[in-house]
Amino acid sequence: MHYVDELLPEALIAAPGCPETVVERMLRVAATDFYRASLAWRVTTEVVPVIAGRRDVELELPADTTPLRLYWVRLDDAPLDAISERNLPPAREGTPTGYAKLTDHTLRLDRVPQVNYRRNGLVAHLAVTPTVQCDDLPDELFYAHRDGILSGGVARLMAMPNVLWSNPALAQAHYALMADHVTRARREADALSAPVVRKVRYGGL
Structure with a gap:
């Protein structure tokens, strides 16, 4: 899944007037930050x-x-x-x-x-x-984590000073949303990676 193309329209709406190349860059950085924090990939x-x-x-x-x-x-x-x-x-x-x-x-x-x-x-x-050069995420990861990555990208955009789309208060709200998604993603990844405990039942005579 080319995740930047999928998230770009929503991110542009959140940062009116922001150059598309800047929005793309912030989404890529947000994806890197998300998986670095969550260890979910x-x-x-x-x-x-x-x-x-x-x-x-x-x-x-x-x-x-x-x-x-x-x-x-x-x-x-x-x-x-x-x-x-x-x-x-x-x-x-x-x-x-x-x-x-x-x-x-x-x-x-x-x-x-x-x-x-x-x-x-x-x-x-x-x-x-992913590095900032990464274009594609596996489909299952993208659909599971799209909102967290989007929140991270929007937070970075709104935290930029002295620009028309700057909104520090909303930036903090989006950072908090991303943090919630990070916590959930890490918990789910840990559960999927946990070793299976096999119980053996011994029959009596």
Whole structure:
């Protein structure tokens, strides 16, 4: 969904006289702020092959996004422990049991794998935020969070000083609306990402 095009008409009405390019910019910044605060854009990566002899693994994320938080990483369907880069052990062969984040897209395993992991490679679950260059949001995210992003964009526009559309009081009201949407979005994302607790019932004799 090209979210800026969808929200632009409503934002222009809220800021009469504002140049369209400024409104577009504020909507993009609002989307970045919304997902940075809510951590509501959760992504589970495709399986990334891990090659024998290579410790570094490159994550593939949606275009024009920045990772915010890693929730879990699995290799061969087993969870890996998160460790700091400075605590990475020297390069030794073995079965990886942990990882460190080197850059936004690169993880380094704590052991040099001795075998290839292809179909059973590395999978990560993380929160991302769109950059201001991002044009498209997944449809389900846009429809769930459109009002929060719009409120954030309108708040930024109305908070601008010395312009015809400036309205500090309404800006605060829209910031409050955005904050409510952020809280709700984060709660819903956390609920969807929560591990399933399976109850086992044992029958008696």
